Amino acid sequence: MVPPWGSPAAHGAVPGRVVVLGGGVVGAACAWRLAGRGHRVVLVDPVPGGGASRAAAGMLAPVSELHHGERELLELGLLAAAGFPRYVADVERAAGGAPTGYRACGTLVVALDAGDRARLADVRRAQERLGLDVRALTGRECRRLEPLLDPGVSGGTLVRGDHQVDPRELLRALRAAARDRGVEHVAETGEVLVEDGRASGVRLAGGAVLRADLVVLATGARAHPHAPVRPVKGQVLRLRMPPAGHLLTRTVRGVVRDRDVYLVPRRSGELVVGATTEERGFDEAVTAGAVHDLLRDAQALVPGxxxxxxxxxxxxxxxxxxDNLPLIGFGEVPGLLLATGHHRNGVLLSGITADAVAALAAGEDVPPEVAACDPGRFGSRTAAREEVRAR
Ligand SMILES: Cc1cc2nc3c(=O)[nH]c(=O)nc-3n(C[C@H](O)[C@H](O)[C@H](O)COP(=O)(O)OP(=O)(O)OC[C@H]3O[C@@H](n4cnc5c(N)ncnc54)[C@H](O)[C@@H]3O)c2cc1C
Known part of the structure; x- marks a missing residue:
């Protein structure tokens, strides 16, 4: 199939020049995979890894993140989670053995009072109806798995398949792997250059233009106006556990008097406690109230x-x-491939997004779970994509 981005130099097996705008976990993974297909790739980002990817807790949690009515996101997340061990093994190998902090440790979701237990049971019924691997536990069974949980924890759900990775280590490894494949990095802000109705490259803040056969837009929350994304603020804490005797052995998520909190323990001794969800536009201020609330709820579950x-x-x-699904595919402007809108799951979905971007760039099909993320669902589709479909 002829790829929908036009340049004869880039058709089929003949690789082209690609500029990836944005070097968070999604952009870095895309740059690495595209370079692996033989494309000449330039990654443009003034602070690679400085966006949402820097805050992310790294939970790989399609099952415990299940929200009512988000069936397509669940299917996508399950596919990504199933492929994650292979993805991190590939990245680690390509990065000369650099670690990604992947841990197949499972997740325990716990409840404090009767209302929290009822909420958890409600979610568990939905998870069971979908055939997901979840197990109801009493408070005592929860403490048997995690002895430092508060005696007030009254019940829980064990989610054996929801694991974790360290997003900062993953990103370091991705960048090393990308460098090794010849990806060039330009440390500047850029904007998509549209000429004659198609993306022809990226204009850098300093005025220089990088011409490209294909531009991949991976600027996360800054992808507007090319993609209908909005910033959703999240505040998150990092604590240090003592070297001897870590507090927890697996990710613990909890409902504390109807508020959500999670604790993600890493082998390194880092404990990530998060996170707020705030609709406030672009705002990276940390607030005393958020720190207070997160620590209060984390301590209610784990006093230590x-x-x-x-x-x-x-x-x-x-x-x-x-709709909380990412946008992966061609949008309104021919020559521009979107890889954004990953909301709460961008780390989990980074590998599957990169595979899809590399496939779409070559005119190949993507799995149905990824096809559901086509930006055309919001009413925009490139003329070029239609052209390909009409053949
Ligand atoms: C508190 C918190 C906790 C989270 N926890 C999890 C979790 O446990 N699991 C999970 O899977 N996901 C989690 N997420 C979500 C995840 O972080 C995001 O979905 C993911 O990081 C998105 O990656 P990205 O590469 O698209 O965006 P980003 O990481 O935001 O990267 C975008 C990049 O684009 C660059 N950029 C922006 N504009 C320009 C421009 N004009 N020119 C050049 N570069 C530009 C920025 O510098 C940045 O480096 C969490 C997010 C937050 C905030």
Missing amino acids: VAELELVEVLARSRPGSP
């Missing part, structure tokens, strides 16, 4: 949190889309 060193407080913008 009070003893830990608080190392970092960070706020970043998740790239939210109107």
Whole structure:
């Protein structure tokens, strides 16, 4: 099939020049995979990894993130989670053995009071109806798995298949792997250059123009106006656990008097506690109230949190889309491939997005779970894409 982005130099097996705008976990993964297909790739980002990817907790959690009515996101997340071990193994190998912090440790979701238990049971019924691997636990069974949980924890759900990765390590490894494949990095802000109705490259803040056969837009929450994304603010804490005897062995998520909180323990001793979800436009200020609320709820589940060193407080913008599914595919402007809108799941979905972008760039089909993320669902589709479909 002829790829829908026009340049004869880039058709089929003949690789072309690609500029990836944005070097978060999604853009870095796309750059690496595209370079692996033989494209000459330039990654443009003034602060690669400085966006939402820097804040992310790294939960790979399609099952515990299940929200009513988000069936397509669940299917996409399950596919991504199934492919994650191969993805991180590929990245680690390509990065000369650099770690990604992937841990197949599972997730325990716990409830504090009777209302929280009822909410968890409601979600569990939905998970069971969908045939997902979840198991109801009593409070005592939860404490058997995680002895430092508060005696007030009254029940929970064990989600054996929801694991974790360290997004900062993953990104470091992706960048090393991309460099090794010849991806060039330009440390500037850029904007998509549209000429004669198609994306012909990227104009850098300094005025220089990088011409390209294809532009991949991976600027996360900053992808507007090319993609209908909005910033969803998340504040998150990083604490340090003592070297001897970590507090938790697996990710613990909880409902505390109807509020959500999670604790993600890493092998390194880092404990990530998050996160707020705030619709406030672009705002990276950390607030006393958010720090207070997160620590209060984390301590309600695991009192030992009070003893830990608080190392970092960070706020970043998740790239939210109107239906919470990402936008992966050709949008309104021919020559422009969107890879954004990953909202709460961009780390989980980074590998599957990169595979899809590389496939779409070559005119190949993508799995149905990814095809559901076609930006055309919002009423925009490139003329070039239609052309390909009409053949
Ligand atoms: C608190 C919090 C916790 C999260 N936890 C999880 C989690 O546990 N699991 C999970 O899967 N996801 C999680 N997420 C979501 C995840 O972080 C995002 O979905 C993911 O990072 C999106 O990656 P991205 O590469 O699209 O965007 P970003 O990481 O935001 O990267 C975008 C990049 O584009 C660059 N950029 C922007 N504009 C320009 C421009 N004009 N020119 C050049 N470069 C530009 C920025 O510098 C940035 O580096 C969390 C998010 C937050 C905020």
